[in-house]
Amino acid sequence: MQRSEPEGANAACVAVRNLVFEFIDRELEPEQAAGVETHLAACSPCAGFYAFERTFLGVLRRRVAIEQAPAELRERLRIALADRKRSDPPS
Numbered sequence: 001m002q003r004s005e006p007e008g009a010n011a012a013c014v015a016v017r018n019l020v021f022e023f024i025d026r027e028l029e030p031e032q033a034a035g036v037e038t039h040l041a042a043c044s045p046c047a048g049f050y051a052f053e054r055t056f057l058g059v060l061r062r063r064v065a066i067e068q069a070p071a072e073l074r075e076r077l078r079i080a081l082a083d084r085k086r087s088d089p090p091s
């Protein structure tokens with residue numbers, strides 16, 4: 001994924017932004033995560049970037065999870081969900 005960095009972004013900001021996705025996914029080593037957290041607390045542009053990516057990624061993931069499911073599975077899910085609604089509660 002290519003990102004154009006804003007002019008004058010410093011190396012710490014670039015590093016943090018490169019780690020933000022792993023940070024959101026909690027895939028960072030504890031020290032790395034702490035570093036990102038510290039930077040986000042001190043740097044409002046990066047905090048804004050993080051907040052945006054976290055929200056955006058959450059929305060995107062939910063959509064992708066549904067859209068990437070094979071059509072057959074999706075159809076079964078749809079039926080299962082519709083079924084559950086109809087037959088709920090079982091008597």
Ligand SMILES: [Zn+2]
Pocket residue numbers: 012013014016039043045046
């Ligand atoms: Zn920053």
